[in-house]
Amino acid sequence: MAKILYNKQILPAYYQLGIRWENLPTIEPGQFVMLRLTKYIDPLLRRPFGVYKILGQGARGKGQGIEILYKVLGKGTRLMTNLKPDDEVDILGPLGNSFSAHSGKTNVIIVAGGIGIVPFYLLAKRFKKVRLLFGGRSKDDLPGLDDFKKLKIDIEVSTDDGSRGKKGLVTEIIAKQLSGNSLIYACGPQGMLKEVARIADKTGIPCYVSLDKAMACGIGACLGCAIKVKGQGPWVKSQENKSAIRNPQSAIYKMVCKDGPIFDAREIVWEEI
Amino acid sequence: MAKILYNKQILPAYYQLGIRWENLPTIEPGQFVMLRLTKYIDPLLRRPFGVYKILGQGARGKGQGIEILYKVLGKGTRLMTNLKPDDEVDILGPLGNSFSAHSGKTNVIIVAGGIGIVPFYLLAKRFKKVRLLFGGRSKDDLPGLDDFKKLKIDIEVSTDDGSRGKKGLVTEIIAKQLSGNSLIYACGPQGMLKEVARIADKTGIPCYVSLDKAMACGIGACLGCAIKVKGQGPWVKSQENKSAIRNPQSAIYKMVCKDGPIFDAREIVWEEI
Amino acid sequence: MGRDIKKSEVIPLPPPVEKGGRGDLTLDLSVNIAGIELKNPVMTASGTFGYGEEYAPYIDLNRLGALVVKGLSLQPKQGNPPPRIVETAAGMLNSIGLQNIGAGVFIEKKLPFLRKFDTKVIVNFFGDSIDEYCEVAKILDSVDGIAGLEMNISCPNKEEGWLEFGTNPDLTFRVVNAVRKSTRLPLIVKLSPNITDITIIAKAAEDAGADALSLINTLSGMAVDVNTRRPKLGNVIGGLSGPAIKPVALKMVWQVFKSVKLPLIGIGGIMTAEDAIEFMIVGASAVQVGTANFVDPQASIKILDGIEDYFERNEVKNVKDMVGNLRV
Amino acid sequence: MGRDIKKSEVIPLPPPVEKGGRGDLTLDLSVNIAGIELKNPVMTASGTFGYGEEYAPYIDLNRLGALVVKGLSLQPKQGNPPPRIVETAAGMLNSIGLQNIGAGVFIEKKLPFLRKFDTKVIVNFFGDSIDEYCEVAKILDSVDGIAGLEMNISCPNKEEGWLEFGTNPDLTFRVVNAVRKSTRLPLIVKLSPNITDITIIAKAAEDAGADALSLINTLSGMAVDVNTRRPKLGNVIGGLSGPAIKPVALKMVWQVFKSVKLPLIGIGGIMTAEDAIEFMIVGASAVQVGTANFVDPQASIKILDGIEDYFERNEVKNVKDMVGNLRV
């Protein structure tokens, strides 16, 4: 059991939850934890949350822990809003894979939609130079923006309603950012990811996406969080366009919790997501 | 929805819960309410609690409400210990019947075991003279004793372990209190009630008991809180002893929530309680 | 000596806040089931709403599409020994044992009160033989103020070794057919979920002349007290209801929707408007709210309000458009 | 270019606090089921514990009485399209669709790891024809490190119009009998609860030569998203598990206990030691923990600890004394 340090509402629907975690294990950017929110049976299952920040990093001992950035969506996250300092939660993790690095790709672009910002705080800190394209429905859907500003990285913001940054979808501002040297990391709503993957595919730019699927076990045991990925044959460069293809016949299911949550965008059968 | 005013631990396993209740209806001694403890579905059903005190009685307006005195037993009552001022609970009530008065009976004896004390605070205040026999396992099972002391009524205390008052069962101190003019009201564990009923029956003294049965609706609709009562034929004085009897063949079920929780002890088929 | 226990009047909760303007809307929630014209698809389930009068202090009965009373038999029934209820995970078990006042007393003592309301009264009933079913149906047929009958066929048949009527298609056909001939009232048959293939029973009931089907009744279950090692129910086995059973109920309604033409009434774990709408989407033309009444006496009204909101938000014009429109 | 996604090592939770002195106690929790000598009656249920290795970082597999691996078929199976799971009230629906790596790959890739533990490995398996069942049984029969087989008969039979084996006593008899002849391993038959009378299937399995029965598998259910009006599962229908189904499971174990002589393994919604003991009281000689593993990876161990405590507190000498000792 881990103690809550703080639970701070930062925007109408978003909270930052500090959790003390003794003997904090190594956590890689993009990894997540499964939180058990109650001793009662409603909600029954754990809920997955990315690790947004590591608290007291470097300084061993006191203050170690993690910060979760969460959006209030349903039963579980509503329950989380009641957590207060010294309450306890049960953490399982860290779980899942991390982002792949690509040597030589210097134009690193992060595309985040709303709560999809979570995996990128730890990731952005790993790069000397990185550009964040951050979209939200409105200015109230850009959680953590201030944290990223402090990292002094390039940020472009867009909102559907124009209440902050460019008006429009974040995917509309990707194209002009791309170069032969680009590498995209993306996380956000499925529609956004699909579009980012399409753009990356068309331009032949490597792209990694972090996916969100309902989970039960979080450790690859229940086979619940399946997504369809293309078969395991070798990648082939398509003749018509720059996209890499695999034989779709040999498509198989991978588990978001164990094989992911981060996948090469080209691997995914987007039609069946 | 009603606001919590306070939730005070008075003994290791006992709490007093103040609930604000606007436009408080008339509540008779012995009546109870059904509390819905969560918006989640665990625990699913409401829980019945007697009304221990009426807050701000007489003074209309501010401060109106009730006080619940509860014992932490299981899931629901454990959840109640988390309630804090300004939290809200859903109250249904007041429900059930009240105690019958008997003109001419001047030696009123209340027999309470542990949390069975609840219905008697409001009742005791109705009498000029009343004697309380209060038993508990130990001194930690005599909730509300201080409140009754302030009423300046006669009190005799017993505990199973002798940690306060007489050592032994409360039922052992009843006999010497009885006179032709006695009237007994009792509430507590089933074993205690059975014994009180037996004593009353043997001595022909009127006795009313407040019963505890698991409830779902609390209003007589589900027929879940049944207890067996003797048939509806006229009372007959048994020849052998002083007990009144009815034809046991015509036994029927009554509902604790609606026909009770208070019953004439002679009415109940104690063997099948 | 005051031997009779004095009843304190039960003081009602404050009435529900008036929903302003509902009447002005063109929203039409009416639905015709089995020939019964309901002003909306929300009913209360048998056994969870007493004879209606128990809930009158807490909700406006006039708002309900219909109310279904506690199951009646020819003679009053005492029911099972206590304990009769126990809470389980997201549900409850009951072994009331069909305690009821009998059809005759119901007509005399309870129906007059219900006639005062602008709400359809559906009478749930049962028997332990085909004859008893028919007799009850006949008695109820002749009186005013009953909009329809709901046959509970989850009852053991004493003539066939206490085999439940509703678990055998042949028995189902025979009892429904016999009742069909005994009454002109709209006839709803209530199905048991304790069955391998509910569609077989549904078809038997359809063939036998049922006008509608309601489902599901409770799932068979039990619970044990590990300290006393006794069953938690006096009757050992009871019926499981509440949110726990909703997935099972939805699946059965969907299956039956695909296999019979009769209108369906969805029952099982409905706590919210969303739950009710799930049932409509899988094929229910109306719903019954059961265990939820215990948790919140106003549950049925809140569910109705929520359905109205959903219809407005999603521009659903009438109930028919929702029924069975699952996108598979 | 680093096309392969780099796996970060999964760092285990702190190991469970050592229970001091357990070894010194004379408490004997061992139980023999179907000829399999278990050191205690707590197993993990098929499909909820992967192939064992997934949970190895989180619990001491050596403490388990047995572990039951994900159901295997002759060939690897892809399983159903997502979404495959959805939470329900006190439960979850799954439509994994029996995805598995196939019996052959299991033996080659997974079994060697499991052999390292002092825990009985029970292999759950299935087929879509009697022949496939037998073939899988034969393959598993010949290898070291498998203590017993658990047949999942809640599977459609392609030769009989996709009727489920486990819902028809004749089919049950035939498939169990055929498998019985294909393997010398102890044979547990796992029963489906989606049935009118589970005792009939239980008897068929007993007659066909099963050594033990495990029950229950999941209840059939579904869920609907009211916004999209789509089923919440890719496969529309799935299996309900978790605390919600415990009352149903208990009742079925009790029924079966009274009608067959075989040892029973109780399954369904076991979250705590109390739940497990309830199953023993109604007749289970051992239990399987399923959905609870997801909620708490250490659930099975905590349940085992709790059973030990209960036995000590109540001076129960061995498992046999608890089995079926319901006081009715």
Ligand SMILES: Cc1cc2nc3c(=O)[nH]c(=O)nc-3n(C[C@H](O)[C@H](O)[C@H](O)COP(=O)(O)OP(=O)(O)OC[C@H]3O[C@@H](n4cnc5c(N)ncnc54)[C@H](O)[C@@H]3O)c2cc1C
């Ligand atoms: C690997 C991973 C990392 C995640 N990291 C974060 C994070 O850092 N911060 C954060 O706020 N959220 C994160 N999520 C999503 C988060 O898990 C869900 O929002 C949460 O489980 C919803 O729980 P709930 O009980 O509030 O909602 P529920 O009551 O379960 O559902 C409410 C609504 O949300 C939908 N929903 C349910 N589960 C999900 C889901 N997994 N994704 C999308 N919609 C869902 C339901 O269909 C329903 O409409 C992550 C998910 C995954 C898989």
Ligand SMILES: Cc1cc2nc3c(=O)[nH]c(=O)nc-3n(C[C@H](O)[C@H](O)[C@H](O)COP(=O)(O)OP(=O)(O)OC[C@H]3O[C@@H](n4cnc5c(N)ncnc54)[C@H](O)[C@@H]3O)c2cc1C
């Ligand atoms: C009319 C009436 C008035 C009551 N007034 C009070 C009161 O003023 N103060 C108070 O503390 N309690 C009162 N009770 C008892 C109270 O309702 C129960 O203690 C409570 O419902 C237990 O809920 P739980 O969720 O904590 O326990 P559960 O988790 O439901 O059960 C825990 C344990 O208690 C047992 N149990 C469950 N329900 C009851 C019950 N009704 N009676 C006895 N044991 C039970 C269970 O079998 C289990 O062993 C009253 C009961 C009735 C019927």
Ligand SMILES: Cc1cc2nc3c(=O)[nH]c(=O)nc-3n(C[C@H](O)[C@H](O)[C@H](O)COP(=O)(O)O)c2cc1C
């Ligand atoms: C306490 C109780 C009593 C019931 N009595 C009856 C009855 O008399 N006749 C009947 O057909 N169904 C009866 N039922 C079943 C309900 O009508 C309903 O089918 C079932 O509870 C499932 O719905 P729910 O989950 O919304 O409660 C009863 C249910 C409960 C909980």
Ligand SMILES: Cc1cc2nc3c(=O)[nH]c(=O)nc-3n(C[C@H](O)[C@H](O)[C@H](O)COP(=O)(O)O)c2cc1C
């Ligand atoms: C995700 C999941 C996968 C399952 N897979 C299998 C399986 O492959 N074979 C099988 O016999 N049972 C399978 N089951 C059923 C469980 O073994 C168990 O019978 C059921 O879940 C009830 O137990 P529980 O309530 O403790 O989960 C599965 C259950 C779940 C939840």
Ligand code: FES
């Ligand atoms: S959540 Fe269980 S396999 Fe991914």
Ligand code: FES
């Ligand atoms: S609790 Fe429903 S009748 Fe008493």
